[in-house]
Amino acid sequence: MSKPRSLSLAAYRVLSWGMRNSVGQHTNLPRPEGELLWVHVATPGRLRAVNDFCHRMLQVRSDLNFVLTTPPDTDLDSWPQHDFLLVNLPQDQSGAVRGFLDHWRPSMGLWVGGDLMPNILTRADEHNIPLVLFDAQFSVTLARSARWLPDITRATFDCFQHVMTASPETARQIRRLGIPSAKVHESPPLRISPNPRPWPEDELIETNHTLAGRPVWLAAWVQDKEFISVLTAHRQALRMLHRLVLVLHVADELEVGPLKRRLETMDLRCVNWDAGEEIEDTTQVILTSDPENLGLWCRVSTVTFMASSLERGAGGRDPSESIALGSAIIYGPFVHRHDALYSQLRQAGAAKQVKTATELGDALIELLAPDLAAGMALAGWQMITEGAPQADALIEMVQDILDQRSAEHAGT
Template structure:
């Protein structure tokens, strides 16, 4: 460490001295063996990072992972992932040291900005390899610390590998004086779903029963959306008389009442979960089993993702449907999956509708083979584009772990 860096950090640590208050992790013991500490600066990146963690643990099953969020993050908004998730302590010297003493990570990875000098520089001093991905030159200092020279550069320079999402972010970090050998460019991590295989004989049987008829799927449909979906289906059948709808209900207890309701609406319906039969004149195939969605998403070139059309909904995950080659339609209320839907919409892999009439029009339009194929291709490119980046990071983490020889980090 250079003298100027030493003086700046010493001054910063004096200014930010303090001990951890009400640590959220003290009741969670450190797992045995290797531990990866992974900090997620933005709630919007949580889902993609969980996907990466699962892929990493497939490659290294004995690795434990602890996730941290910013000190002021409301963890009740973060979905339960099965990994320990705690708030990083506030930017105080003693708090940072206590955090590292407790978890003793073997490798650290930071996603995004909000870099906190105390915990990062302390980790680097302990010899913990640090990786910065989706890098931003955004340092979150304690009060009074911003006037210190080069604190941003000293903090970022603690990372052995820095991966920037854009050429501009890479240039900004290099301009700080960070060695170009550390700085690389790569797109952000994306979720890469891995749908389970489906028995080929059942898939052939269902396709044979449908006899080449046009089919669309409405998945995770809430009771408030039933009328809109059925109205859209009636509208679409005026243009496509042999059209079949696979109606998958979000609440399994609604399947029986909905079947009885359909029988009074002059729509020929079969309850797949009870009979498993599709006849030539069947217009609606009712399904409630979540595990059967893999079948219907393979059969249907177009999927409407329910839980999105009525106010108060939050949207269902569209990526498995996309991975299985289905063009996606969705309503406007998808804030729970907003980033995913925005990405699919921009790429032309999904379409947003607001009403039953718009839904019916979209079904007819997207069932045209060229339209469905173009959307499916756009969706496949999104699903697969993050795989090389994830594979590279998995190799990088494993290399750092192997270099350390496993076990706990030094204290």
């Protein structure tokens, strides 16, 4: 049953007709069949955690579809990498938001962050779309002409079945609006919580046996412009650690053959793992380009250098899986796609930044001391897994709401 709406909301909707009507690019995209979870991401810094959450949802509800939205007029090209459909919401104008909801027909909506938009949220509520607010901020985006209207903020927050916020003060502000206390919960913000795919234990044991206790480091997602820096650092470290092995994961598989010939001219003994070549006691470099193999080599390597970061252009790679698998992290200065995460890791003592090949070699020699690498790996693991309980609780909540909605539709 729909909630009674205030005169302020009716007035707001009339005033919003004067806003620019941007229907948005979503009208050109087909709605997938089946259940669809609409997730609104208020700021770029939350997208990685939302992307991770969606992957975790698929593990328990494999047929679920997603549409992720950003605030209107956002430049999507400037947002971090993601694996799900990402579109701008239209302006909070009555006709535009009706078009969005009629096109996508979400089974449920999850709003992550602040800048709540009254029209789309109240319209979704009237369409009986269950809504949950996570990482709530006391922030509602109103048209300038409507800011004098009372009760709009309350009507907007009242659309949500559950409101979660990390801030006790925000929770108090929301309750003061008259939102029932049972709806409002204090909860840490959504964070990444990687869940790496298991690796066959027999292959892991065999690889470790073949390496016979030799120190191993991994350079992952290495661009061609970074080859010489990585190899120079490896040569530098070999002077101190004579049995050191480099696993060089090449970002472009077409570079593996030329790189192998280059290594041979440099008198670095190498094998192509993807071609089935055997690791020998004299092997100094193991070449691979298959991303699937990173699950093995992150487990084997004490230290991982996250490449695509030492030269401008690539913008860095997500280190989450390497950290979750127990590796200490080194990275270069050009990681703008994941800058917030690397900053958090560095502050937690779980990652070290380098700017040159010499600094990379020095960092390798330093971090391959077992106690130091283990301490960094533990700090990273603790930071990156602390979001698991929040993600699990949210997944369970979404599951319950979708199951209830499915049962209601089945009964009609």
